[in-house]
Amino acid sequence: MSEIITDLTDPQLVAAVANNQVAYRSVLGHAPIAEWHDEPGLTWYSSDTKSWVGNLVIRVQLVPEQVAARVQAILDYGKQKGRAISWTINPTTQPADLGNYLEAHGMKGYDGIPNMVIDLETLPAANPPADLTIQRVDGVADLPKWVDAFVAAYELGAEEGTMFASAFSNMTPKDKSMVRLYWATRNALPVATAVLVLAEGVAGIYGVATMPTARRQGIGTLITLAALQDARAQGYRIAGLQASQDAYDLYRELGFSDLFYSGAYWLPDQA
Numbered sequence: 001m002s003e004i005i006t007d008l009t010d011p012q013l014v015a016a017v018a019n020n021q022v023a024y025r026s027v028l029g030h031a032p033i034a035e036w037h038d039e040p041g042l043t044w045y046s047s048d049t050k051s052w053v054g055n056l057v058i059r060v061q062l063v064p065e066q067v068a069a070r071v072q073a074i075l076d077y078g079k080q081k082g083r084a085i086s087w088t089i090n091p092t093t094q095p096a097d098l099g100n101y102l103e104a105h106g107m108k109g110y111d112g113i114p115n116m117v118i119d120l121e122t123l124p125a126a127n128p129p130a131d132l133t134i135q136r137v138d139g140v141a142d143l144p145k146w147v148d149a150f151v152a153a154y155e156l157g158a159e160e161g162t163m164f165a166s167a168f169s170n171m172t173p174k175d176k177s178m179v180r181l182y183w184a185t186r187n188a189l190p191v192a193t194a195v196l197v198l199a200e201g202v203a204g205i206y207g208v209a210t211m212p213t214a215r216r217q218g219i220g221t222l223i224t225l226a227a228l229q230d231a232r233a234q235g236y237r238i239a240g241l242q243a244s245q246d247a248y249d250l251y252r253e254l255g256f257s258d259l260f261y262s263g264a265y266w267l268p269d270q271a
Helices: 013-029 064-081 098-104 143-154 158-168 173-178 219-233 248-254
Strands: 034-039 042-047 056-060 086-089 108-119 132-137 179-186 189-199 202-210 238-242 257-266
Touching (some): 013 034, 013 108, 013 173, 013 189, 013 202, 013 238, 013 257, 098 108, 108 248, 132 219, 143 179, 179 219, 189 219, 219 248
Parallel strands (some): 056 086, 202 238
Antiparallel strands (some): 108 238, 108 257, 132 179, 189 202
């Protein structure tokens, strides 16, 4: 277990948050329907899922002389398999100008994804209404229902839902201790989901989504706070997340601050 980071000024925080994301995506990459590749300088996975969810490069640590050939090899692999493989980049990515190489190979990219952090000691209180229940999903029987709720809230396709179901239904004991799934229910029906990942000395928030009929009611905020409170109870001090454009101001109001910007690159026919 990595040493828990306790200070927002810790020089290891950027790497910890980035590696927390790698840990979460590794769970997807180890799904039985995926092919996992952990190679010198590159970690990635691929599947027949027609989405970045099932085809993603999650770690790159290469010297410049290696990049062009390694990028081309993955593109060739994807072409052979009929898969479009996306790439993620962050401040730990090497080389730092990887995006230029990806663009030279015909990929499109965006480098403006905010990654934000909060000191959990400053977390505001959550006061859900009486008709809303927020709890961790820990039972095997509830897992398919949680995945269905997650897919519906994110408005994902069936193939993406199959990818998440395959991953979360087949987690190892180590993964289960790291990944915690939450849902909010009203009248026994799910209205929101969230994922908490405890890894690399920090807590990571993922999968915050609200059903279309329950949006703009603060439920996403409440389930995020509930997951973060659990992280704090487990002894974690710092939490990180990637903020969508719509949620950025909301997270700022909760006390999150910018840590770094990350990026994503994809083939044009994925747009």
